Amino acid sequence: MKILLKVLVVGLFGISYLNAGLAPKVYPQGAVGEMVKLGEQIALHTDTHPLTKDFVGNKLNCASCHLKGEDEKPGTADGLTSWLDTATSFPAWSKREQSVQTLQDRSNNCFMRSMNGKRLVIDSKASIAIASYITWLSTGKPISMNAKGPWGPTNTKLWPKGIKHFKPIQKTATHANYVNGEKVYKTKCVMCHGQDGEGIAVFPPLWGKNAKGEWLSYNTGAGMSKLDKGAAYVKLKMPLNQGGTLSDKEAADVMLFINAQERADFDLAKGLLPKEEMGYYNSNVLKEKHTVRSNFKALGLNVDVIRGDKKIK
Numbered sequence: 001m002k003i004l005l006k007v008l009v010v011g012l013f014g015i016s017y018l019n020a021g022l023a024p025k026v027y028p029q030g031a032v033g034e035m036v037k038l039g040e041q042i043a044l045h046t047d048t049h050p051l052t053k054d055f056v057g058n059k060l061n062c063a064s065c066h067l068k069g070e071d072e073k074p075g076t077a078d079g080l081t082s083w084l085d086t087a088t089s090f091p092a093w094s095k096r097e098q099s100v101q102t103l104q105d106r107s108n109n110c111f112m113r114s115m116n117g118k119r120l121v122i123d124s125k126a127s128i129a130i131a132s133y134i135t136w137l138s139t140g141k142p143i144s145m146n147a148k149g150p151w152g153p154t155n156t157k158l159w160p161k162g163i164k165h166f167k168p169i170q171k172t173a174t175h176a177n178y179v180n181g182e183k184v185y186k187t188k189c190v191m192c193h194g195q196d197g198e199g200i201a202v203f204p205p206l207w208g209k210n211a212k213g214e215w216l217s218y219n220t221g222a223g224m225s226k227l228d229k230g231a232a233y234v235k236l237k238m239p240l241n242q243g244g245t246l247s248d249k250e251a252a253d254v255m256l257f258i259n260a261q262e263r264a265d266f267d268l269a270k271g272l273l274p275k276e277e278m279g280y281y282n283s284n285v286l287k288e289k290h291t292v293r294s295n296f297k298a299l300g301l302n303v304d305v306i307r308g309d310k311k312i313k
Contacts, residue, residue, distance in 0.1 A: 022071045023084075024139045032132065039133025042126055043074040046115065051126040057116035057264070058215050062107075062130070064204040065114060065224070067237065075137060079158065079243070080236045086152035087131075087138035094150045098284035103131045105282050106150050112271030113222040116215055116264050119272055122279035162232025169252045170227040171299045177249075178306050181257030184250045188239055197261060203240075207261035220290040221266025227299060230255035259295065260307050266290040 027033040042049045043062035062074055066083055069076030075083030090103040097105070107130045108120040120127045144153065151159055185193075192203035198216060199205030205216035223229045235251035237243045246254070268288040272281060296303040 023073045023076050023137050035129050035132040036136045039129035055111050055117045060204050082154050083134045083137045085141045087135040088141045088143050089146035089152045092146035092150040101150050114218045116219040163228045166228040166231040173256050175308050177253045177256050181253035184254040206258050207263050215264045219264035219266045
């Protein structure tokens with residue numbers, strides 16, 4: 001029997017109730033159940049799983065953003081980035097892609113951005129498995145296709161409001177905010193994510209390269225690389241199990257600091273396999289590039305000024 005929890009979200013987005021809960025207790029039978037289990041394992045070990053490791057260009061997993069809930073399953077943590085009702089909204093409209101996206105489209109595209117890799121092959125075993133797991137998490141929830149964005153009901157309530165809330169805050173940022181963000185990072189984040197953003201043990205890296213020169217974290221096309229989106233996530237989810245404890249200023253400033261650090265550029269063309277390998281790419285946007293500099297410029301900010309005398313490309 002599925003346990004339902006009622007979560008009260010106060011402050012940043014006003015007062016609203018979100019229905020959240022744990023994953024279903026029983027996997028589907030037969031081959032469907034096996035596919036769901038496979039998707040769960042891929043979500044936990046995306047960068048090392050045999051079916052996905054060649055499509056990942058950093059040290060992140062799906063579970064790095066889609067956090068575990070009380071049942072230790074990826075994507076079952078309450079609130080922002082929860083997968084518990086995501087599948088009910090697809091197919092859904094995507095402004096970024098200028099097309100109606102399937103659940104597989106949505107998760108496959110994440111490999112190019114948050115995973116800094118290559119888009120999964122259409123209808124590959126890995127693609128189907130991830131979609132199967134996310135769909136299983138929506139068992140029993142009513143279908144309501146989303147005409148506004150590619151998010152489930154919970155994320156639809158939280159993402160747009162969070163972005164709208166933090167965008168004007170980030171637009172006024174100065175070097176002083178960067179300095180404060182570094183202080184917040186050193187007091188609230190470094191124990192999990194490392195002195196240089198390299199990640200510690202199971203906690204994910206946030207920027208930079210390893211000793212081999214390999215990128216560790218999300219690139220500049222990922223949602224977390226956008227100052228307003230990143231701040232909305234941090235406000236509600238971080239520090240781990242202490243979501244909502246940071247002030248707006250702390251959340252905004254720490255993401256200003258984190259996203260001003262060196263990370264991989266995003267070039268859509270480089271994230272797509274040749275058509276004969278990948279299959280049809282369901283998007284009407286075929287050219288897209290981002291850098292750290294362009295992400296800051298999108299909010300009217302000069303990253304050199306924000307960082308002081310520390311120059312990056």
